[in-house]
Amino acid sequence: MISPSSLIMAVDSTLSSAVGACVSENDAKALQFIEEMTKNVDSVQERILGEILSRNADTEYLKRFQLNGATDRDTFKSKVPVVTYEDLQPEIQRIANGDKSPILSSHPISEFLTSSGTSAGERKLMPTIHEELNRRQLLYSLLMPVMNLYVPGLDKGKGLYFLFIKAETKTPGGLLARPVLTSYYKSDHFKSRPYDPFNVYTSPNETILCPDSIQSMYAQMLCGLIMREEVLRVGAVFASGLLKAIRFLQVNWKQFAHDIETGTLNPKVTDPSVRECMSKILKPNPELAAFITKECSEENWECIITRIWPNTKYLDVIVTGAMAQYIPTLEYFSGGLPMACTMYASSECYFGLNLKPMCKPSEVSYTIMPNMAYFEFLPHDDSSAQDSSRDSPPRLVDLADLEVAKEYELIVTTYAGLCRYRVGDILRVTGFHNAAPQFRFIRRKNVLLSIDFDKTDESELQQAIENASVLLKEFNTSVVEYTSYADTKQIPGHYVIYWELFVKEAANAPTDEVLSQCCFQMEESLNVVYRQCRVADSIGPLEIRVVKNGTFEELMDYAISRGASINQYKVPRCVSFTPIMELLDSRVVSKHFSPALPHWTPERRR
Ligand code: AMP
Numbered sequence: 001m002i003s004p005s006s007l008i009m010a011v012d013s014t015l016s017s018a019v020g021a022c023v024s025e026n027d028a029k030a031l032q033f034i035e036e037m038t039k040n041v042d043s044v045q046e047r048i049l050g051e052i053l054s055r056n057a058d059t060e061y062l063k064r065f066q067l068n069g070a071t072d073r074d075t076f077k078s079k080v081p082v083v084t085y086e087d088l089q090p091e092i093q094r095i096a097n098g099d100k101s102p103i104l105s106s107h108p109i110s111e112f113l114t115s116s117g118t119s120a121g122e123r124k125l126m127p128t129i130h131e132e133l134n135r136r137q138l139l140y141s142l143l144m145p146v147m148n149l150y151v152p153g154l155d156k157g158k159g160l161y162f163l164f165i166k167a168e169t170k171t172p173g174g175l176l177a178r179p180v181l182t183s184y185y186k187s188d189h190f191k192s193r194p195y196d197p198f199n200v201y202t203s204p205n206e207t208i209l210c211p212d213s214i215q216s217m218y219a220q221m222l223c224g225l226i227m228r229e230e231v232l233r234v235g236a237v238f239a240s241g242l243l244k245a246i247r248f249l250q251v252n253w254k255q256f257a258h259d260i261e262t263g264t265l266n267p268k269v270t271d272p273s274v275r276e277c278m279s280k281i282l283k284p285n286p287e288l289a290a291f292i293t294k295e296c297s298e299e300n301w302e303c304i305i306t307r308i309w310p311n312t313k314y315l316d317v318i319v320t321g322a323m324a325q326y327i328p329t330l331e332y333f334s335g336g337l338p339m340a341c342t343m344y345a346s347s348e349c350y351f352g353l354n355l356k357p358m359c360k361p362s363e364v365s366y367t368i369m370p371n372m373a374y375f376e377f378l379p380h381d382d383s384s385a386q387d388s389s390r391d392s393p394p395r396l397v398d399l400a401d402l403e404v405a406k407e408y409e410l411i412v413t414t415y416a417g418l419c420r421y422r423v424g425d426i427l428r429v430t431g432f433h434n435a436a437p438q439f440r441f442i443r444r445k446n447v448l449l450s451i452d453f454d455k456t457d458e459s460e461l462q463q464a465i466e467n468a469s470v471l472l473k474e475f476n477t478s479v480v481e482y483t484s485y486a487d488t489k490q491i492p493g494h495y496v497i498y499w500e501l502f503v504k505e506a507a508n509a510p511t512d513e514v515l516s517q518c519c520f521q522m523e524e525s526l527n528v529v530y531r532q533c534r535v536a537d538s539i540g541p542l543e544i545r546v547v548k549n550g551t552f553e554e555l556m557d558y559a560i561s562r563g564a565s566i567n568q569y570k571v572p573r574c575v576s577f578t579p580i581m582e583l584l585d586s587r588v589v590s591k592h593f594s595p596a597l598p599h600w601t602p603e604r605r606r
Contacts, residue, residue: 015149015355027145034142034355037369038436042400044370049073052374052415059102059417061091077396082378082411082420085117085124092125098173104417105129112177113347116453117424117444118527121460125177126347129416135372136180137189139350142369143342143357144198150358151313155197157232159316160224160309162245163201163208164216167602180347181237185209202227204281206273213536215269217248219278222265224309225256225292226281231309235316239326239339240452240493242317244538246304246333247491253296261289303335314338319361320441322450325488325576327361344441348423349373349414355433365430365438368399373415375399377408380426396420402429402437409445448574449486451493452538454530458573464525465497468518475514476504481552484574485581487543494540497522498575498584500552512592519544519594531600541594551587558583 015031023031037044053071056062065079081087091103096112104127112125148154165185168178176183184190185208193199201208207219224231236242249256255266263284265275295307306312315334318341319327330339340357343350344366352368368375376396396411410423424446427439449456461484469479478501485496497519503509510518519542523534533539556569558580575581 015146023145023148027148030142030145031149034146034367034369035434037371038367038434041370041435042398045374045399046073048371049076049374049413052413055415056102056104056106056417059104059106061104061417061419073398076413077376080419082396082422084422085119088418088421089119092127095127096125096171096173096175096177098171098175100173104419105415107131107415109175109416111175111183112171113180113183114177115347116179116529117455118460118529121527123177123528124347125171126180126418127416128180128183128347132414132416133184133187133189135415136184136345136350139343139345139353139369139372142353144196146353146355147340147342147357148198150356154232154313157230157311158200158202158227160202160220160227160231160234161316162217162220162236162241163203164213164241165209165211166213167211169602180345202231204277206271206277210271210274212271215271215274217245218252218266218269219274221245221249221252222256222259222278223281225260226285226288228288228309229311232311232313233316233340234305234309234312234334235340237318238452239317239319239323239330240538242315243326243329243333243491244452246301249296249304250301253292257289257292257296260284260292261286302332305334306337312337314340314358316340316342318343320344320364321443322447322455324361325486325493329488329491344368344439346423346425348418348421349412351375351410352439355438365440367433367436367438370399370436374413376411376413376420377402377427378411378422380407380409399437400435404429404431404437407442449484449495451486451488451495452533454527454533454539456495456526456530460525460527461497461573464522467525468521471514471518471521472501472510475508475510477510478502480549481571483552483555483572483584485576485584486574490540492538492540495542497542497544498551498588499544499546500549501546502549512590515544515546515590515592516595519592520596520598523594523598526598528600531598535597535600543594544592545584545588546590546592547584547587548589551584554583554587555580 015034050071053067053076057069067075067079095103095109107129109127110130111128113128115124115126117124163185165182166179168176168182171177191205202223203220207216207223210216210219236245259266259282261284263282265278265282269275315330315337317339319339320341338358339361341354341361341364342357343353345351350372352366354364355367376398378396402408407426407428410425410427412421412423413419424444426442426445428442429437430440431438444455446457447455448458448461465479465482472478479499480502481500483498487494487496523542530539552571559569560566
């Protein structure tokens with residue numbers, strides 16, 4: 001550490017001066033970088049687009065639009081269309097099949113990142129290039145310097161993070177297809193990261209890199225328990241992941257206590273490298289075992305996080321967007337610890353970070369870093385722009401020209417070759433840091449239900465209901481109306497589908513068994529990410545609640561009484577508003593659950 005005052009001057013940073021913090025040399029550099037990027041948003045964006053267009057000028061995709069070597073924004077905007085994943089699917093499929101010619105990117109596609117978004121029921125495949133790892137790492141390297149401005153002393157202990165790798169597949173052409181975090185954790189960037197006192201995890205790499213998620217979770221939780229007093233922050237990528245870890249503790253605490261008491265590892269953990277690294281960490285500690293038994297055997301799990309990890313200063317989990325539904329449960333388990341939402345990222349591109357990570361979840365705004373890609377924005381409240389076709393390209397706004405309080409859909413152009421690609425996220429500008437707009441994540445377009453990584457849209461739900469209702473035919477019964485709800489009051493959460501049925505012959509009404517099969521059939525029809533989450537136990541069995549006849553009419557009356565137009569009223573296909581939930585639940589006549597896990601195996605890549 002060099003002297004704080006000289007550093008604060010060196011940082012030239014509204015960030016550090018705002019909180020009057022003293023920062024280390026490394027942090028000062030990172031903060032300086034954020035300042036430079038956010039002050040020069042427009043020139044950085046211009047440079048990034050120029051770089052992307054000149055290096056990819058000879059790709060098949062860009063040549064198609066006859067830019068003739070131009071790398072300026074006007075030419076780009078006038079000639080290159082805004083696209084969705086479906087538009088790019090033919091190119092992506094060719095790359096997946098092994099075509100190595102420069103289709104989207106002049107740099108070789110190193111692998112595909114499997115997005116949690118789906119297309120035709122399968123995960124989307126996002127092409128990436130090797131150097132993107134550097135950009136991702138750069139964004140990660142900015143997180144702790146910002147956090148250190150707000151929370152001192154994070155170098156005096158460890159982070160208990162539940163981090164996992166997931167199944168990988170290969171495309172027919174031999175490219176790996178795996179989630180972006182799996183790619184990152186398996187990279188040398190992560191595995192051989194230099195020691196950083198601010199980023200010491202309780203989980204050894206071997207436990208994070210264990211391909212069996214249960215053994216991985218077991219070992220990571222055990223390490224967290226053993227090092228409980230050193231833990232200063234507890235986290236996972238998304239809130240659902242942290243809650244899954246808490247549930248895992250609820251189910252397995254006796255075994256953990258046994259392992260700690262005896263200093264022996266549960267024989268169900270068979271992965272040799274996990275066993276080896278745990279043998280260095282696990283020593284008999286009856287006192288700790290007794291403590292865990294005492295805390296976990298209590299009926300009441302309120303504040304369990306702070307009881308077991310008493311030095312925790314904050315939870316590091318994303319609770320914005322679909323994850324906001326978990327805030328009350330996390331508050332319950334943590335006794336109201338702050339929840340830091342540090343970054344905003346996707347398989348397509350890592351976007352940016354939260355410069356005030358200790359703010360309330362409802363106030364989180366992300367600052368997109370202009371060096372990550374070229375960003376454009378489709379005004380979301382401008383219906384004419386949304387409906388435009390390729391013949392009249394929608395008017396997209398640049399990062400530097402956004403207006404406060406307006407909502408936009410995010411469009412990216414990446415080094416890996418996505419050009420004017422619709423990410424599908426709706427963001428609202430809340431303000432600026434220097435010249436860089438800051439965004440509240442509003443929602444993902446077209447997503448109705450989400451518990452974990454799953455994203456189910458309206459048409460997928462509709463299709464699933466149609467498939468399930470085939471089973472009702474022989475009972476002369478049909479589904480008259482339906483709506484849905486993501487129930488996250490318990491861990492794991494589950495989908496609840498409200499059905500109003502038309503039963504023609506009461507004597508031949510569908511039985512509980514039939515309706516349970518309908519639940520199962522719906523699960524079988526939902527997309528691959530849903531089914532994978534079910535198999536991994538991060539989503540519970542789907543439930544159908546049959547409601548009394550006339551319930552949906554009452555729902556309409558209620559909506560109209562609150563000002564909805566009779567002419568334009570549409571049954572909401574997903575509900576979460578408490579009075580509506582209460583109305584529906586008070587009319588439930590029977591409840592049915594899916595009796596089995598839906599089918600899931602790591603995907604074929606056609
Ligand atoms: P994936 O492509 O599976 O990596 O998912 C990326 C998507 O997750 C983004 O496009 C967002 O919709 C969502 N997401 C990522 N980070 C955040 C965040 N900090 N807050 C809310 N949603 C997020």
